[in-house]
Amino acid sequence: MEYLNIALPKGRLGERVYEMFEKIGYGCPAIREKNRSLIFENEENKVRYFWSKPSDVAIYVERGAADIGVVGKDILLEYEPDIYELLDMNTGKCRMCVAAKNTFRDNSEKTLRVATKFVNIARAHYDKKGRNIEICKLNGSIEIAPILGMTDVIVDIVETGTTLKENNLAVIETIVPISARLVANKASTKFKNEQIADIRRKLAEVIEND
Amino acid sequence: MGTFNYNDTTLYNLRMLYEQLGYKRYKMSKFEEYDLYLEYKKFLSTENIITFTDLNGKLYALKPDITLSIAKNAKPGETQKLYYKENVYRASAETKEYKEITQLGLEYIGDIDPYTLGEVVLLAARSLHSISESYVLDISHMGLVSALLDEARLSDSRKEKLVSFLGKKDAHELRFSCEKYGVDSDVTERIVALCEIYGDFESTYGQIKTLATTPAMLEAVKELESVYTFLKASGEGAHINLDFSIVNDMSYYNGIIFRGYIESVPCSVLSGGRYDNLLVKLGKNCQAMGFAVYVDMLELYAKHEKEYDVDVMLCYDSSVTPVQIAEKASEYTAQGKSVKVMPYVPDGLKYKQLVKFSEEGESVSDGIS
Numbered sequence: 389m390e391y392l393n394i395a396l397p398k399g400r401l402g403e404r405v406y407e408m409f410e411k412i413g414y415g416c417p418a419i420r421e422k423n424r425s426l427i428f429e430n431e432e433n434k435v436r437y438f439w440s441k442p443s444d445v446a447i448y449v450e451r452g453a454a455d456i457g458v459v460g461k462d463i464l465l466e467y468e469p470d471i472y473e474l475l476d477m478n479t480g481k482c483r484m485c486v487a488a489k490n491t492f493r494d495n496s497e498k499t500l501r502v503a504t505k506f507v508n509i510a511r512a513h514y515d516k517k518g519r520n521i522e523i524c525k526l527n528g529s530i531e532i533a534p535i536l537g538m539t540d541v542i543v544d545i546v547e548t549g550t551t552l553k554e555n556n557l558a559v560i561e562t563i564v565p566i567s568a569r570l571v572a573n574k575a576s577t578k579f580k581n582e583q584i585a586d587i588r589r590k591l592a593e594v595i596e597n598d
Numbered sequence: 599m600g601t602f603n604y605n606d607t608t609l610y611n612l613r614m615l616y617e618q619l620g621y622k623r624y625k626m627s628k629f630e631e632y633d634l635y636l637e638y639k640k641f642l643s644t645e646n647i648i649t650f651t652d653l654n655g656k657l658y659a660l661k662p663d664i665t666l667s668i669a670k671n672a673k674p675g676e677t678q679k680l681y682y683k684e685n686v687y688r689a690s691a692e693t694k695e696y697k698e699i700t701q702l703g704l705e706y707i708g709d710i711d712p713y714t715l716g717e718v719v720l721l722a723a724r725s726l727h728s729i730s731e732s733y734v735l736d737i738s739h740m741g742l743v744s745a746l747l748d749e750a751r752l753s754d755s756r757k758e759k760l761v762s763f764l765g766k767k768d769a770h771e772l773r774f775s776c777e778k779y780g781v782d783s784d785v786t787e788r789i790v791a792l793c794e795i796y797g798d799f800e801s802t803y804g805q806i807k808t809l810a811t812t813p814a815m816l817e818a819v820k821e822l823e824s825v826y827t828f829l830k831a832s833g834e835g836a837h838i839n840l841d842f843s844i845v846n847d848m849s850y851y852n853g854i855i856f857r858g859y860i861e862s863v864p865c866s867v868l869s870g871g872r873y874d875n876l877l878v879k880l881g882k883n884c885q886a887m888g889f890a891v892y893v894d895m896l897e898l899y900a901k902h903e904k905e906y907d908v909d910v911m912l913c914y915d916s917s918v919t920p921v922q923i924a925e926k927a928s929e930y931t932a933q934g935k936s937v938k939v940m941p942y943v944p945d946g947l948k949y950k951q952l953v954k955f956s957e958e959g960e961s962v963s964d965g966i967s
Binding site: 450451452453470471472473474475476573574575576577578579581585 | 732734736766767768769770771796797839843859861863864865866
């Protein structure tokens with residue numbers, strides 16, 4: 389049997405998801421060792437894991453370097469990769485929101501200035517409303533933009549809302565709820581169907597019983 | 599297993615496959631009036647067309663697709679079996695680059711009976727088989743999918759949403775949206791069940807039979823079975839899977855549609871189906887089906903057998919005559935080896951053997967690997 393390559397997002401979400409894979413018998417002890425390896429294999433159950441930047445997981449899966457992976461719905465909405473979305477992992481839950489300063493008043497006479505990492509999501513959201521916007525693409529610490537008056541609002545992921553609150557910002561609209569998804573490369577699903585279907589089924593059971 | 603070879607004979611073999619069954623090559627020009635694509639935009643898999651104006655100021659496009667041009671020239675009442683090998687041109691939305699893509703395709707235009715249907719799908723399967731032993735042909739039926747979605751009684755835009763979730767095998771969103779739109783729970787379960795079906799024909803066929811309730815669906819199921827029986831009798835049955843996540847635009851495609859994969863290529867390498875609806879839109883009362891092989895993907899992911907640029911690097915100096923050098927070179931070519939003849943070893947060249955040739959004779963050493 390060939391190895392099944394699995395891409396997981398670096399960070400807390402990835403670790404939580406790895407534990408789920410471990411629970412269903414697809415663990416890989418090497419991953420717990422503290423070293424500088426980038427790729428971890430378990431010869432017994434033929435899995436190979438690697439960590440990647442969350443937004444890159446979809447690319448690795450789309451291009452087939454990873455057969456399956458776990459990635460946030462936000463990334464899938466933003467980049468629309470050509471892959472299968474097999475399962476809602478029911479973890480990594482948050483919301484894609486529009487947020488602004490507490491004092492914000494929407495002046496519909498003017499073009500709305502929007503700061504975001506998620507350009508496509510923001511554009512689609514305001515296109516639906518027919519609102520004229522100007523997008524300012526940022527790569528992190530989006531919250532600063534409205535505080536300094538660079539933009540009127542931000543479109544970003546909100547988990548608990550603490551960062552917003554501490555900076556006198558508030559959610560004014562929820563665009564879409566977000567959670568982590570199990571994704572698969574289309575061609576891999578044809579040739580490694582048994583393994584992928586098995587993982588999907590067992591993960592679904594774990595999620596159900598949670 | 600897992601890898602395949604792609605070389606000059608690959609395309610030749612495919613062309614022979616089509617010619618053996620009487621498909622004629624159709625050679626076409628590179629340009630088409632842009633209006634054609636404007637009108638049938640949704641038929642194309644790309645929206646990024648490369649355009650230019652001709653000397654009279656008319657807007658033309660570099661062909662992004664061949665099928666549309668062939669369908670445009672179809673003559674009702676006349677049966678055409680043809681294949682093409684052409685370059686098509688697209689602009690990549692991601693990288694903003696222009697791309698030239700080689701496409702090999704086959705089209706049948708005329709009345710489609712069960713034999714013809716079987717023949718075209720079989721040629722698709724054989725095309726994949728001739729490239730790699732390890733291949734899969736996924737088959738779906740637009741008639742079945744659209745009839746089932748019609749049961750949900752939704753507006754076109756909502757139906758399109760469901761279709762896109764089906765395309766991603768996203769059973770979760772599919773169920774969620776059906777519930778949100780107030781679709782009857784029995785219909786919802788059947789749509790989700792359709793989404794979850796995947797596997798070889800014989801083990802999944804029973805499942806689709808239970809989903810089909812209306813005459814249109816039963817008709818579609820029967821057609822799938824007849825195609826499978828045909829393929830099985832031709833020895834390709836084991837590679838045929840049912841997969842309803844293949845979704846082509848419903849306003850153009852009807853009937854059987856299919857997509858082919860070969861191991862070690864991460865995306866589909868063949869796609870096709872029946873597209874009577876396109877011809878109807880073009881104002882032609884005839885039926886058609888066909889498929890295209892994505893040659894560019896094969897080239898990109900083929901395994902490169904050669905680890906060396908040449909077998910022999912023949913390095914000569916000024917003490918030997920041109921005739922002597924030529925004779926020495928032909929000693930090696932006669933053994934079936936490739937020989938690069940130069941007075942010095944070029945940088946970065948990988949060779950199996952290095953032969954230094956001078957009036958003192960030749961010295962042979964192993965190449966660097």
